[in-house]
Amino acid sequence: MKPTLVIMAAGMGSRYGGLKQVDPMGPNGEIVLDYSVYDAIRAGFGKVVFIIRRDIEKPFKEHIGDKLAEKIPVEYVFQSLEDLPDPYAVPEGREKPWGTGQAVLCCREVVSEPFAVINADDYYGRQGFELLAEELGGMDPESGDSCMVGFRIRNTLSPNGPVTRGVCEVEDGFLRRVVETFKIEEDEQGRVHSTEEGQVRELSGDEIASMNMWGFTPQIFTVLEDKFKTFLGEHGQEMKSEYLIPTVVDEMIREGLTRVKVMRSEDEWFGVTYPEDKPTVQKEIAQLVDEGRYPSPLWS
Template sequence: MNHIFDRKLSHGNNKERTPFSAVYLAAGLSSRFGYRIKCLQEVGRLGETLLELSIRQLAKYGLSDVIIVVSRSTYPKVHLVAGDIFQGIPVTYCFQETPSYRKKPLGTVHALLCAKDVVDKAFIVLNGDTLYGEHAISNMVHHIQLNEIPCMPGYRLIDVLPREGKVNRAIVNTQHDWLVNIVEQYDISMEDIRNGLYTGNELTSMNIFAFRPDIFGFMENKLKRWLEQNPHEPSKEYILSTMLNDLYAETGKRTRVFETRNVPLELTNPEDFGYVKNNLDLVGF
């Protein structure tokens, strides 16, 4: 069931801006967070959830509507916070269903495709557990206005690693600010930079991209082929970064990459909560 609202409201001087949609991926429950919903963690100074702060940041740049991809498990609590209209912005909910043979969802390409029937304009797709920062968001909107879509911000590796522990990161290789490829690297830590395995200046993807609705046809075909090749795969995923690699390799369509000086705030581990709450100034709050 989708809740679709056609109401359009202007925000400030947004009449002069190119309207765009935001698609939030919020269908997952985090085992690291005790199966709590990370986007609903109250990291704001006044108790605002991470999702609320993120929507407010986007609203300043011409956001026309919000589409939240949820699961049957996450929908009730997400809807309780975001409602059907959030600060004058209409909210739509789309459900991502996980096949019974799977241990986890099919990945971010499948999640985004769950919203294809309600997206009718340029859109930014992003994680619900990350605050991406003013510089990154304003540049995304700027590139939408220039029709440079697909596009994405590239964050310096040193700025996206946790203080402690290891994470997976997607290293972005570019040529003249155009994407060459995105390569997933696993179990990276600050120690790897200290040991010289990475310089720290490598660009990385934090799973925020801008597209137009015409991307959905390519995505559907790629996911269909992936499912045919992995008919009983219980946990592997087909993700947006892999899809962008395929887009360039198979169609020659390029993705614009711009380096951002923002340090994003992400809830990966429970110990990140305090850091995010105490460093909101890094992303413009």
């Protein structure tokens, strides 16, 4: 059974012109999402599930989904503020989505095989998809096993300003916890450091960062549903609280509900954290094309 790729794209808006998720990054107008699906197909994934919002369904399919459906089976699920378990309701005035944990939970009716989860607007590189496809392909769908692909922090930095990363603590190849680490940057001498509350912490640059590239079995849906109810009971009246995958995974590890195998990609992660990052990402992708890593145009 081939694994499924779940892509969190509910953050995309209906006005495509200026949104980074659909900003052309490849030499023929390809967006970052194109390269993720291309790499996933090469790695052996059998289906793509897009998590989107109802209000962008038509433009999303026209601009993105229909094109990719010619290459791999595609399904859609919809994330909405109102998709809450009884007896909870959306507090008056809340507009912010409930977060990545709720997004993945939306897939429970269409995913019955081991699956990967990624962000729509991040470039992960081929190796991460290969690692996930191999690991997920050998997973028992009835198990509570999990996995993740991490990247060297040095390979995830922006030359245009500091970033926040989830730094992974790993023991015997398995994740112990993810520590949110702030204002990470590289100085002119190539030294990596973070700054929090005025305190500077030196990093080696080889620490593993989580970039939201996870692997799960369908057993995660039961846990996500139970913990979402707990989250809503504690934070459901807050305007900006978010139910996040790393938080859920951290709780599952502490409660003995899963073991998360950590695999490291040596590829460079690309993302548009700052507007100034766009030319850098375009240049990096152009170089990958020149090296023969991708055809041009991609979907020729």
